[in-house]
Amino acid sequence: MKARIKRELLRALKRAQDLGRLPTVDVDEQFFTLEEPRQAAHGDLATNMAMQLARVMRTAPREIAQAVVEELGNGGGLFTKVEIAGPGFINFFITPEAWMEVLPRIMREGPDYGRGDWGGGKKVLVEFVSANPTGPLHVGHGRGAAVGDVLVRLMRFSGFDVTSEYYINDAGRQMQVLGRSVLLRARELMGEEVSLPEDHYQGGYIIELARELLDSQWGKGLIQRGEEGIEEIAQWAAGRIMEQIKDDLKAFRVEFDSFQSEKALRAKGEVEKALGELAGRGFIYDAEGAVWFRSSNFGDEKDRVVRRSNGELTYFATDIAYHHQKFLRGYEELVDIWGADHHGYVPRLKAAMQALGHDPQQLKVMLVQMVSLVRGGEPVAMSTRAGQFVTLREVVEEVGADAARFIFLTRRCDAQLEFDLALAREKSMDNPVYYVQYAHTRVASVMRKATQRGLSPRVEAFVASALGEKDELALAKSLSRFPEEVHEAAANLEPHRVCYYLQELAGQFHSYYNATRILVDDPVVANARLVLAAAVGQVLRTGLELMGVEAPESM
Numbered sequence: 001m002k003a004r005i006k007r008e009l010l011r012a013l014k015r016a017q018d019l020g021r022l023p024t025v026d027v028d029e030q031f032f033t034l035e036e037p038r039q040a041a042h043g044d045l046a047t048n049m050a051m052q053l054a055r056v057m058r059t060a061p062r063e064i065a066q067a068v069v070e071e072l073g074n075g076g077g078l079f080t081k082v083e084i085a086g087p088g089f090i091n092f093f094i095t096p097e098a099w100m101e102v103l104p105r106i107m108r109e110g111p112d113y114g115r116g117d118w119g120g121g122k123k124v125l126v127e128f129v130s131a132n133p134t135g136p137l138h139v140g141h142g143r144g145a146a147v148g149d150v151l152v153r154l155m156r157f158s159g160f161d162v163t164s165e166y167y168i169n170d171a172g173r174q175m176q177v178l179g180r181s182v183l184l185r186a187r188e189l190m191g192e193e194v195s196l197p198e199d200h201y202q203g204g205y206i207i208e209l210a211r212e213l214l215d216s217q218w219g220k221g222l223i224q225r226g227e228e229g230i231e232e233i234a235q236w237a238a239g240r241i242m243e244q245i246k247d248d249l250k251a252f253r254v255e256f257d258s259f260q261s262e263k264a265l266r267a268k269g270e271v272e273k274a275l276g277e278l279a280g281r282g283f284i285y286d287a288e289g290a291v292w293f294r295s296s297n298f299g300d301e302k303d304r305v306v307r308r309s310n311g312e313l314t315y316f317a318t319d320i321a322y323h324h325q326k327f328l329r330g331y332e333e334l335v336d337i338w339g340a341d342h343h344g345y346v347p348r349l350k351a352a353m354q355a356l357g358h359d360p361q362q363l364k365v366m367l368v369q370m371v372s373l374v375r376g377g378e379p380v381a382m383s384t385r386a387g388q389f390v391t392l393r394e395v396v397e398e399v400g401a402d403a404a405r406f407i408f409l410t411r412r413c414d415a416q417l418e419f420d421l422a423l424a425r426e427k428s429m430d431n432p433v434y435y436v437q438y439a440h441t442r443v444a445s446v447m448r449k450a451t452q453r454g455l456s457p458r459v460e461a462f463v464a465s466a467l468g469e470k471d472e473l474a475l476a477k478s479l480s481r482f483p484e485e486v487h488e489a490a491a492n493l494e495p496h497r498v499c500y501y502l503q504e505l506a507g508q509f510h511s512y513y514n515a516t517r518i519l520v521d522d523p524v525v526a527n528a529r530l531v532l533a534a535a536v537g538q539v540l541r542t543g544l545e546l547m548g549v550e551a552p553e554s555m
Contacts, residue, residue, distance in 0.1 A: 061088025119160030179234030
């Protein structure tokens with residue numbers, strides 16, 4: 001509906017300009033907004049168009065509004081009334097028939113309703129999860145996985161050319177710690193007395209890896225080599241852990257288009273190339289035995305080390321090279337989804353991209369807050385090294401992928417989330433995913449009953465005036481918002497918006513279903529209500545699919 005009104009407004013503006021009533025300026029629909037007024041008395045939608053134009057036209061806002069409104073008329077039957085309010089707001093009162101036009105449209109477009117070309121084919125790389133291959137994915141990783149995967153789905157649905165990527169941190173000290181952790185556990189299994197340092201990985205999965213290593217002659221040979229075999233043990237263990245991570249993600253309905261290895265990046269000399277390029281631009285210097293990047297030149301609070309005094313590269317150095325390569329691969333926008341504890345890392349990485357000649361605004365970082373896991377009212381502690389954590393696999397096995405994915409999106413990713421395992425398993429209206437899925441099953445139930453009576457929703461026989469109930473108009477208004485919600489969620493990197501929308505739509509349909517008999521005796525009314533129900537079912541299905549959640553026919 002917003003898109004349609006904007007088109008009418010631009011046509012009215014053009015007519016007013018052609019008639020000389022207003023100065024000629026070039027504007028498009030991005031120049032002004034359409035929002036729902038806080039008070040219903042101010043109409044269905046309102047625009048700030050006149051105030052925005054006043055600055056460029058050097059004309060009073062109300063004068064602009066008056067000229068536009070007079071040329072707009074009733075918008076070809078779209079409006080019952082258009083009024084000017086305050087300093088120049090234009091309020092629109094839309095006819096019920098215009099709202100109802102969305103129902104046949106949904107029926108015609110089916111699963112493509114809401115799909116758009118707003119992205120214009122822009123090449124976007126979304127990197128998410130990227131958990132170190134030193135242990136299983138925990139519930140916090142699951143939230144980042146859900147956010148990233150749903151964002152990718154939404155952006156593709158909105159016309160972006162999106163690639164999903166996982167960056168494997170398979171180099172550096174953590175690999176040495178992983179290799180030594182497995183080695184020590186293997187020696188322990190062989191009967192030796194060992195002491196595992198506190199900063200080493202303690203989880204039971206390390207014991208399983210050690211046992212697997214001992215089951216092969218190759219592994220036994222590595223163990224006998226002691227410290228000399230640590231690097232090979234580490235790479236083998238990281239590979240096995242990555243296999244498990246991929247399996248866990250697949251069970252969570254998350255699959256990546258590509259995987260990038262830090263070790264491979266280093267081996268190809270990409271890190272040295274990136275640092276060399278920075279040096280050539282005058283942004284690298286030596287001090288205190290280390291090599292530094294002048295990130296303070298670009299707004300960071302201080303300069304950052306890229307090579308330590310012992311010659312080892314920092315993770316920042318490899319991240320610079322990795323993101324530089326992303327741009328060199330032709331991506332126009334980079335989206336990183338990181339844990340909230342990385343917030344201080346963002347300015348220095350943007351600084352490095354700017355130093356390398358890239359637009360730092362094309363690097364967007366979403367920070368995902370931690371998840372507080374609750375079971376039986378008691379918090380569950382998580383610590384990767386100590387092994388006292390609940391894995392993503394355990395959560396999916398306990399509550400299912402549907403509940404896990406949906407609940408992860410019930411709050412903004414930058415807000416903390418308490419994940420209640422007991423609630424996620426409930427088949428009640430208090431469970432948000434059940435609430436939405438049950439609305440879909442109710443639609444399916446109505447359609448089955450209609451079929452038994454020889455009825456089906458017929459668009460060609462749809463009569464908008466047959467839908468006169470207040471709840472019916474409210475549902476039509478909500479359904480018309482779906483394309484805009486998808487667009488806004490994709491453009492603003494806010495996948496939670498679709499979750500909010502689905503819960504709102506489901507709530508409206510539950511209320512309508514409980515208060516209204518759909519299969520009435522009047523065939524015209526019955527058909528109109530069937531079309532309405534079918535349209536609700538289609539949007540619920542599409543929305544759930546975008547969230548990677550099933551839309552069951554019965555529960």
